[in-house]
Amino acid sequence: MNFKFKSLTIGLGILGMLSFGSTTFAKEKIGFVISTQDNPFFVNLKDGAVKESQKLGYDLIVLDSQNDPSKELSNVEDLLVRGVDVLLINPTDSDAVISSVRAANRAHVPVVTLDRGANGGKVVSHVASDNIAGGKLAGEFLFNKLNGKGNIIELEGIPGTTAARDRGQGFNEAIKGNLNIVANQAADFDRTKGLNVTENLLQAYPDVQAIFAQNDEMALGASKAVEAAGKNNILIVGFDATEDAITAVKNGTMTATIAQNPEKIGSEGIDVANKIIKKETVDTYIPVPLKIITK
Numbered sequence: 001m002n003f004k005f006k007s008l009t010i011g012l013g014i015l016g017m018l019s020f021g022s023t024t025f026a027k028e029k030i031g032f033v034i035s036t037q038d039n040p041f042f043v044n045l046k047d048g049a050v051k052e053s054q055k056l057g058y059d060l061i062v063l064d065s066q067n068d069p070s071k072e073l074s075n076v077e078d079l080l081v082r083g084v085d086v087l088l089i090n091p092t093d094s095d096a097v098i099s100s101v102r103a104a105n106r107a108h109v110p111v112v113t114l115d116r117g118a119n120g121g122k123v124v125s126h127v128a129s130d131n132i133a134g135g136k137l138a139g140e141f142l143f144n145k146l147n148g149k150g151n152i153i154e155l156e157g158i159p160g161t162t163a164a165r166d167r168g169q170g171f172n173e174a175i176k177g178n179l180n181i182v183a184n185q186a187a188d189f190d191r192t193k194g195l196n197v198t199e200n201l202l203q204a205y206p207d208v209q210a211i212f213a214q215n216d217e218m219a220l221g222a223s224k225a226v227e228a229a230g231k232n233n234i235l236i237v238g239f240d241a242t243e244d245a246i247t248a249v250k251n252g253t254m255t256a257t258i259a260q261n262p263e264k265i266g267s268e269g270i271d272v273a274n275k276i277i278k279k280e281t282v283d284t285y286i287p288v289p290l291k292i293i294t295k
Contacts, residue, residue: 027057027058027059028058028059028085028086028277029058029059029060029061029082029083029084029085030053030058030059030060030061030084030085030086030087030088030270030273031061031063031076031079031080031082031084031086031087031088031109032046032049032060032061032062032063032087032088032089032090032269033062033063033065033072033075033076033079033087033088033089033090033100034046034062034063034064034065034090035065035067035072035090035091035092035116036064036065036066036067036092037064037066038066038067039189039215039217040242040243040244041215041216041217041240041242041260041262042090042115042262044242044262044263044266045090045114045115045262045263045265045266046062046266047263047266048262048263048264048265048266048267048269048270049062049088049266049267049269049270050062050266051263051266051267052266052267052270052271053270056270056271056274058270058273058274060270061079061082061084063075063078063079065092067092067158068092069092069093069096069097072089072091072092072096072097072100073099073100073103076089076100076103076104077103080103080104080107080109084109085109085110085273085276085277086109086110086111086112086273086276086277087104087109087110087111087112088112088113088114088269088270088273089101089111089112089113089114089118090113090114090115090116091113091116091117091118091161092158092161093158093160093161094116094117094118094119094160094161094162094165095119095120095160096160097113097116097118097119097121098118098119098120098121100121101113101118101120101121101122101123102120102121104121105121105122110124110273110276111123111124112124112125112126112127112269112272112273112276113125113126113127113128114126114127114128114265114266114269115127115128115129115163115262115265116128116161116162116163117162119162123284124272124276124282124284125272125276125282125283125284125285125286126284126285126286127265127268127269127272127285127286127288128162128163128265128285128286128287128288129260129261129265129287129288129289129290130166130287130290131162131163131166131167131170132166132167132169132170132173133170133290134167134170134239134258134260134290135166135167135168135169135170135171135172135173135174135214135239136170136171136173136174137170137174137258137290137291137292138167138170138171138174138212138237138239138256138258138292139170139171139172139173139174139175139179139212140174141237141256141292141294142175142179142210142212142235142237143174143175143178143179145210145235145255146179146209146210146235148178148179149178149179150179150180150209150210151179151180151181151182151205151207151208151209151210152175152179152180152181152182152208152209152210152211152212153181153182153183153184153185153198153201153202153205153208153210153211153212153222154168154171154181154183154184154185154211154212154213154214155184155185155186155187155194155197155198155211155212155213155214155218155219155222156168156184156185156186156187156214157186157187157188157189157214157215157218158186158188158189159186163214163215164186164189164214167214167239168184168214171212171214179210182205182207182208183201183204183205185197185201187213187218187221189214189215189217189218190217190218190221191217191218191220191221192221193218193221194213194217194218194219194220194221194222194225195221195222195224195225196221196225197218197221198211198221198222198225198226199225199228199229202225202226202229202231208231208234209233209234209235210234210235210236210237210255211226211234211235211236211237212237213236213237213238213239214239215238215239215240216238216239216240216241216242216244216245216254216257217240217242218238219236219237219238219239219245219248219254219257220238220244220245220248220254222236223236223248223253223254227253235255236253236254236255237254237255237256237257237258238254238256238257238258239257239258239260240257240258240259240260240262241257241258241259241260241293242257245257246293249293249294249295250295252295255294255295256292256293256294257292257293258290258291258292258293259290259291259292259293260288260290261288261289261290264288265288268286268288272286
């Protein structure tokens with residue numbers, strides 16, 4: 001009698017442990033590899049993903065690639081070993097990320113790209129603003145401000161990223177045959193490089209009426225160079241609408257910025273992952289609206 005009771009107790013205990021285990025360990029994991037946390041835009045993007053994952057009850061693991069493609073691949077491999085159910089990735093470079101995407105493909109882990117796309121491998125969905133449309137918005141704005149005439153410097157982002165390519169494409173399409181781009185040079189989406197490159201270009205091309213920077217960090221660097229050169233009449237347009245850039249627009253050191261919504265990109269990424277986990281249909285491209293912010 002006592003033996004049966006003990007057996008029943010042990011059996012129920014094991015069942016309880018198994019039940020508890022399924023509750024604890026069956027919580028789906030979403031991996032998120034982000035290009036960098038040195039840029040406020042990507043910090044906001046991560047924050048949007050974190051908030052949405054908490055709201056939906058997912059275990060989100062975020063790893064920072066520090067703008068290094070080799071670290072990006074290492075991060076992806078780490079997450080695959082940890083058994084993530086979906087991989088979100090904000091690529092350091094659209095070509096370099098192909099190896100990471102293919103690693104996830106081999107592991108049969110669905111991939112969703114955020115903000116920047118991948119030029120190869122199988123990606124289930126891409127969440128981003130329409131960078132071509134944003135570039136056009138910047139070009140049309142400067143065209144109207146300059147009455148269709150003037151010399152422009154274009155600061156390009158990291159070569160090979162879809163963001164740099166698409167923003168440049170849209171901008172150049174908008175001003176083609178009208179405004180004159182006297183120089184376009186990469187400053188790698190970096191504020192200090194934006195400052196240094198602009199200083200050099202202003203010396204080489206003193207007759208410039210406007211600067212288009214493919215992100216706000218470069219635009220903020222350019223504004224310092226413009227101020228140091230005493231050319232405060234030069235129009236400066238950035239892209240991303242980070243907090244620092246919006247402040248600069250308000251105080252007049254920048255003219256405008258194209259507003260993405262990085263938090264929305266992050267939260268949409270989690271929503272897409274949620275649908276994938278639930279085996280629901282997802283769109284291959286999820287656009288996030290943008291607008292221009294001026295003083």
